[in-house]
Amino acid sequence: MENLRAVVYLSIFLSVMTYVCQGERSTENQLPSAPDEPTFGLELAEALQGLLDEADSRVGLSVEKKASVIPRCDVGERCAMKHGPRIGRLCDCLRGTACNTFFLRCY
Template sequence: MWARAVLCAALLCAFSPTRATEAERDDREVQDSRYNSNRLLGALHEVLERLQTKRINPWEKKYGQVPSCDLGEHCAIRKGSRIGKMCDCPRGAFCNFFL
């Protein structure tokens, strides 16, 4: 009788930590996936911010307004056989028109 009780107690002790370990492992996996998703969302947010700063203003696109150049910056660009404006020179400044 005592042998059966000791055997049952030993089996219960042996299998109990396994269930707790599986539950802990599942919790860790959920936390890791949350951490990874938050990290990926942060990286995506940074990329989108960079892309937004590179956008051309719709006003400039629609009405053909060209941004102003810095001093000494190239104002024209060659597009095949044509030469197009890349930027406008500010008043009272001289820009570099050489291609």
């Protein structure tokens, strides 16, 4: 019980001292005030807008490329390409034909 009372008295004492000493602080230790005109913020916003415009122009091309339809291959044409253990599709075979994974041609 005495420990609790000592903690309460100590916290009240420290609170009062903090309140009293707050007015005694020197202006040297305070942070400088912000300028009236946020010039750095405007420059940053313009630079960010330029980056976003460049990114939009690059993203538009890649989206158009991905949204395109795979071209059709005739019978006997090359329909795929082997990249090591993987096979990449070059075109889609016509209806009724399939891409042979050994010869990589439509049959």
